[in-house]
Amino acid sequence: xxIGFIGLGNMGAPMALNLLxxxxxxxxxxxxxxxxxxxxxxxxxxxASPAAIAKGNPDMIxxxxxxxxxxxxxxxxxxxxxxxxxxxxxxxxxxxxDPLTAREVAKAAAxxxxxxxxxxxxxxxxxxxxxxxxxxxxxxxSDFEHAxxxxxxxxxxxxxxxxxxxxxxxxxxxxxxxxxxMAGVSEAMALGVALGMDASVLxxxxxxxxxxxxSSEVYNPFPGxxxxxxxxxxxxxxxxxxxxxxxxxxxTEAARQIGQPVLLGxxxxxxxxxxxxxxxxAMDFSAIINTYRRKASL
Ligand code: NAD
Numbered sequence: 001x002x003i004g005f006i007g008l009g010n011m012g013a014p015m016a017l018n019l020l021x022x023x024x025x026x027x028x029x030x031x032x033x034x035x036x037x038x039x040x041x042x043x044x045x046x047x048a049s050p051a052a053i054a055k056g057n058p059d060m061i062x063x064x065x066x067x068x069x070x071x072x073x074x075x076x077x078x079x080x081x082x083x084x085x086x087x088x089x090x091x092x093x094x095x096x097x098d099p100l101t102a103r104e105v106a107k108a109a110a111x112x113x114x115x116x117x118x119x120x121x122x123x124x125x126x127x128x129x130x131x132x133x134x135x136x137x138x139x140x141x142s143d144f145e146h147a148x149x150x151x152x153x154x155x156x157x158x159x160x161x162x163x164x165x166x167x168x169x170x171x172x173x174x175x176x177x178x179x180x181x182m183a184g185v186s187e188a189m190a191l192g193v194a195l196g197m198d199a200s201v202l203x204x205x206x207x208x209x210x211x212x213x214x215s216s217e218v219y220n221p222f223p224g225x226x227x228x229x230x231x232x233x234x235x236x237x238x239x240x241x242x243x244x245x246x247x248x249x250x251x252t253e254a255a256r257q258i259g260q261p262v263l264l265g266x267x268x269x270x271x272x273x274x275x276x277x278x279x280x281x282a283m284d285f286s287a288i289i290n291t292y293r294r295k296a297s298l
Pocket of ligand 1: 006007008010011012027030032035041050064065066067070073074094095096097121122123124168238239242243246
């Protein structure tokens, strides 16, 4: 398949490389010349703008951009995709943005005759490199089936979540819960250790009891409990606190727009906001436990 790919950052570059490795022809664009060069070295054809990608007559276009403003610009600007793409070409946006913007851009695409799917991912840069991402996809069943082979070249779990925008709904609901559960596990682990308990013994009890969750079992924030967790390597790598903060902001903003209460989500957002303001935005999000730990026990 001839695929146009826009947004070759930490996630987009390895995803695009996996499409090349699967035998697809890629035309690529990024504002960063260095990001573009990496893909061109691997065999992709460079393009000078989103319009140039669209005019190259691709079978499908994939975008992986930082936030809603970038998605709007790449799709809706006068030199953006929609003004130049042939009707019928399927558009696949893998960026994490709010569901309402995803639906707004998809509506504009539909009025140009282009089916659009939102397909945000989980799995981080490790999953993007290994081709094991989870894709949460919103769109019609037939568009979903059309995009499935392309998604399967980049991911392992491909989930159809319903109509367009629902991929973003699934993503932000899950990540809001993750932020809340990580704060909860941090609070419980810090309390138990401050009261004199060994962290690994406490985690063992939680993980065979009703407090068990992914944040306690797979990704425990207390150093030394899980050898493969970012806590074991100074909270480097993993999923950055600023990315968690972004997703919590998307969840609380989407909730505000429809008048839905997200009390713990709002609290988690403030926790991560404070953590980020103190200069910790690049640390893995499980480092939030440091806001609970006593200096002597660090
Ligand atoms: P990134 O900042 O590393 O990459 C974004 C790329 O988009 C950059 O190369 C940038 O130059 C390019 N770009 C920005 N505006 C552009 C434009 N107008 N035209 C062309 N290129 C443009 O971001 P990332 O970490 O790759 O994340 C991408 C998306 O994936 C985000 O929405 C993020 O929330 C989501 N996500 C990231 C992770 C992660 O672990 N990094 C995990 C899951 C989801």
